[in-house]
Amino acid sequence: MTRKQDRLIDEIAALKRARNAIILGHNYQPGIIQDISDVVGDSLGLSRQAAESDADVIVFCGVDFMAETAAILAPEKLVLFPDRRASCPMAKMATAEEVRGKKAEFPGSVVVTYVNSSAAVKAESDICCTSANAVSVLRSIPEDKQIIFVPDMHLGEYAARITGRDVILWEGYCPAHHHVTPLEVEREMLRRPGALVLTHPECPLDVIEISDAALSTSGMLDYARESDALDFIIVTEVGMLHPLSKQNPGKRFYCPSASLICPNMKLTTLSSIKHALEGNLGVVKVDSKTAQRARLPIERMLAVPRDS
Template identity: 50%
Template sequence: MTNREPTPVVPRPQVPHRDLLQLEVLTDETQLRADITRLRLERNAVILAHNYQRPEVQQIADFVGDSLGLSRQAATTDADVIVFAGVHFMAETAAILNPGKTVLLPDLRAGCSLADTLTAQGIRDWKARHPGGLVVTYVNTTADVKAESDYCVTSGNAVQVVESLPPGVPVLFAPDRFLAAHVIRVTGRQMDVWDGACHVHEAIRPEDVQGQQAAHPDAELLIHPECGCSSRILNAIPDLQLYSTEGMIHRARASAAQEFIVVTETGMVTRLQRDVPGKTFIPVSRAACCEYMKMITLENIRDSLLTLQPRVTVPDAIREQALKPIERMLAIG
């Protein structure tokens, strides 16, 4: 038998108590909130957050809303700096409406799978085949696409905008095919439809809805028209109403129901819980989560206010053309 040195005793690291770890996280978040509050005042900044943002981001925002509401806020703000807690096309829209202001997107990686399905050249090609036609594009598009469009719309006013168009004129509705199907169903207006979709909404299946209905039989459905499940669900429930995110707020307040199945991106549950307290909101699927929306954090909001970067700008030639369909949208409703 050989002699060997005794194995040294390595002291185990001391792990802070769970309550202390939670306290550290809360302290960090408290400091971030304090930094954001101070910088927001120093910069004369406004923070606009989309309904799909993280709960803590929605909590520190000056305004939380859908694309139409955010566009209206961006158009009327007297702030010098606009921090957009959303995705790139939203910050571009704010820059189009506010050429003299600093528009910040805290993480430039925050893009949009739906916006990526449509190009300005695609619209130009359609217009070449349909002289005199009108192009209606969802606000979820890039600035150069808006510059080629006649009208912008959101899910909240798409029906109203299409109903205002002169009859007999060819219309392209782009890029969301599910929203287009909803508009055609409501208005009866036949349109050419671009074959695009949001990857999160497209992935929501009728089976997801049916599973939650089985688990919550008394719950009312709140379905967004971008959802891939909407057409099949409507075939089963013909009189079912679809709602924009703001429409969901209004419906939840007015309804006698106490439970709702929220069929859109999971962040909308946060907004509903805040604005309609006392009722229960069930996400249709925890997987219905937009990774682009969740790229905005308290940390990068604080950093963007500190450095005034990353900044989103739109070239003047594009901005002037893109402003026209946005203004038409805002004028209609």
């Protein structure tokens, strides 16, 4: 830690106290941002924290759709997003207009939308899902309904495979997870004999098939904590190694591919957090009509029992 970083951390702490603010940090954020966050977690868990917290100001360290979801679930709070450039390429792969077009093509279908999507796309959807509950959400949909899964084709394909449902897949993907290959994972397995392979379902199915478990980021943390194994190959964005290592001293975590990095997740800095808090920069606003419509599919998702 440099003296400049120490000073910035002190300044951020003082601003947080003065403004009754909390900092929420995603599991893929740089380690130093995770370390100064009041809560670290996955996108939906953080948005729930935003809604439940007594804070007046939420500084959301992640990417744009996450800050939007926090603003939807906590409309009475001021949500600040430190770096406007931190957008999610996968969320941009579906627009509200395109989703309306697909619904018109398949009338009566149910649109299931991964939370990694814009508020406008959520507003066109019937129900949302996360990587942790996509399977449960698909199982909750009546058998006679056609499902359109937006925007992540890999998560949709994985959930379709597990549930045996016929799903129309959107052609979106997360660039960080999409490019990892079975060969890269197998090479890492040779380097780390005995290591368990935990893979995020945003990865292609052929990578999931050679893994020990397909898990969301929160699922990986639970799995690593409860497992007796000491070595894990973690097939998700490299930032995840930080909370895993921090929460499991004595266990070792390895990233198998150089592609597993999301540059947008790394844009948040201590300076940008300080400036956001000082000057109310990066205020996240979702217009009330869109927010109201987007809230409904999120609430439907939250009502689905985990193992339905």
